[in-house]
Amino acid sequence: MIIRQIRITPVAFLDPPLLNAAGVHQPWALRAIVEIVTDEGLTGLGETYGDLGHLGKVRECAQALIGLDVHALNTMYARVTAIVGEDAQRVPTASQERSIDRVFSAFEVACLDVRGKAAGVPVSDLLGGRVRDAVPYSAYLFYKWAGHPGAEPDRFGAALDEAGIVAQARLLIREYGFASIKLKGGVFPPDEEIAAIRALHEAFPGVPLRLDPNATWSVETSIRVARELDGALQYLEDPTAGITGMAEVAAAVPMPLATNMCVVTPEHFPPATAARAIDVLLLDHHYWGGLTRSSHIATMCDAFGLGMSMHSNSHLGISLAAMTHLAATTPNLTYACDTHTPWQNGQDVLTPGTLRFTNGSVPVPTGPGLGVELDRDALAVMNEQYEKCGIVARDDTSYMRRINPSFPSTRPRW
């Protein structure tokens, strides 16, 4: 099964004004859809980030993969490494994701989709077989404005205090049936976010809660907040920056600490585990190098006694399908996964109805490959939106500063 063609289509979809430590989501979220076409006429789908710099690397690497067999993942990884370059392994982002793994991931997922289609089996079978038939996701709550400045309010409305957060949780749980809740924090002073968690704890007794302030707190603040939330949180995610800081917090607080920030490459495992910095790793196949490499990371977590959940950025259905196959085949991924799906508000590049939520979980697709089908008309519309929207990279901070010029960039903020 030789790769004859790879199509890369950048897309944009409407995104609500979701507030976070970096600022606020822009009106459009970007992704790129990867289609690998083989000599036998099979097409495999992948989805990755849509930022222009990343897109350029993905396009360049795509050319170098033409002519390879879809099973030759090691050769593909070597070619991506040669192009993206050893010195570019660490991009200057908060999470220091490795460029090579980020670029390789979408190709790997698309190859698995092709291989599943050729063999007539779901991707979950290629990953070792599913250990659960449906994957639980959490209600991912955000503080948010009613709408983007100058635009009509969106259907989710404002959530700027604990009452707004509880109302948002009720809406998402009513529509999706979620049985776990995560709040994106790092937006307001910690006492306000403590109040929001307490309000959720009271409104949804017994429902597991998580809080993720994206390392906006000092070690001292993290310890204070964590102690005040004793008994209310399933885990606390990235309260403070770095393995050393997280280890200081972990030693002093009652609940598990989770991360998708201080352990983002395999080389972070030895120092993080030696320092007992984390208890839970949030897996993300988009930056851990695809589904197979993510399975290996899960094995490493098992060896080190770490629990597992799953991280999410704004994404579309191809990613949701890939995340679901991965989570379904990872025995030790026992925490409900994060997803931004509700914030897509029905926008997708897939034929409607392929993926659905039942009681907060996505049943694992059982069709060949990822088990999803591209809607070419929707893809064309979203590509046109990308061309017209004027956004070429995610930049929550610059967008926020257009509205609030004094928005601070210092961390820790509290």
Ligand SMILES: [Mg+2]
């Ligand atoms: Mg996080």
